[in-house]
Amino acid sequence: MISFRLKESLEWFFFFKYDNIVDGDDFVKNSKLIDIFKSGNIVIPMFLLKSYRKFKLELNEFIFLMYLYNLGDCFLFNPNKYADDLGLDLGTTMNYIDALTEKDFIQVKVMKNEKGLMEEVVTLENFFQKSVLITMSESNTNNNLESSNIFEIIEKEFGRTLGPIDYEIIRAWLDNNMSEDLIKEALKEATLNGVTTLRYIDKILYEWGKAGVKEVKDVEEIRKKRLEKEDKDSNIDLDIVDWNWFDEDE
Numbered sequence: 399m400i401s402f403r404l405k406e407s408l409e410w411f412f413f414f415k416y417d418n419i420v421d422g423d424d425f426v427k428n429s430k431l432i433d434i435f436k437s438g439n440i441v442i443p444m445f446l447l448k449s450y451r452k453f454k455l456e457l458n459e460f461i462f463l464m465y466l467y468n469l470g471d472c473f474l475f476n477p478n479k480y481a482d483d484l485g486l487d488l489g490t491t492m493n494y495i496d497a498l499t500e501k502d503f504i505q506v507k508v509m510k511n512e513k514g515l516m517e518e519v520v521t522l523e524n525f526f527q528k529s530v531l532i533t534m535s536e537s538n539t540n541n542n543l544e545s546s547n548i549f550e551i552i553e554k555e556f557g558r559t560l561g562p563i564d565y566e567i568i569r570a571w572l573d574n575n576m577s578e579d580l581i582k583e584a585l586k587e588a589t590l591n592g593v594t595t596l597r598y599i600d601k602i603l604y605e606w607g608k609a610g611v612k613e614v615k616d617v618e619e620i621r622k623k624r625l626e627k628e629d630k631d632s633n634i635d636l637d638i639v640d641w642n643w644f645d646e647d648e
Contacts (some may be wrong), residue, residue, distance in 0.1 A: 475518035
């Protein structure tokens with residue numbers, strides 16, 4: 399489903415020309431509407447539609463980029479044509495071009511054409527490179543998640559099948575570069591404390607993060623320091639591993 403803001407921008411993209419139709423004879427207005435429908439389509443690949451937020455572009459910038467994408471990977475620099483096609487004024491069109499250039503999605507170059515004459519062209523090579531990087535990143539993430547057995551381990555420890563929300567929580571840990579070993583250690587702590595909920599494990603991982611714990615060896619180091627000072631008042635930051643911090647929440 400297309401988000402409301404994206405849907406709103408796409409509606410702007412289609413109806414901008416309708417705003418330019420002046421009041422008058424119905425036949426004239428209908429003819430202009432027919433011309434709009436005949437003016438062609440802009441194709442937006444589903445991958446780009448799903449991933450557009452990762453490009454960190456404003457929605458209108460993204461739509462303008464998709465218009466350029468449909469013109470090809472290298473084409474004549476002609477802002478007046480772009481403005482006319484989209485029903486925009488030249489100033490707005492140039493602002494979009496400047497924004498996409500500054501964000502390194504497009505380049506305006508001077509190249510020699512087939513006749514040996516120099517002309518300005520727009521290239522989308524940088525945009526395609528960014529798209530490839532995003533695709534590779536998503537592919538690697540999916541492969542890592544698919545190869546992960548942490549889901550099965552937690553299911554076995556909990557004695558139940560994980561639900562959709564459980565999967566999202568665990569995926570969030572992995573997406574935030576939380577190691578499986580550290581998640582297993584937090585699972586172990588939760589089990590020893592008699593609590594088998596992801597909410598509890600999430601709080602353990604959160605407290606560990608605040609204490610600077612990144613690996614299992616950090617947990618072991620904290621345990622070692624706690625044992626060395628067990629006859630003294632323990633520093634709260636050093637006692638987070640074996641202390642049931644969340645009794646009041648359970």
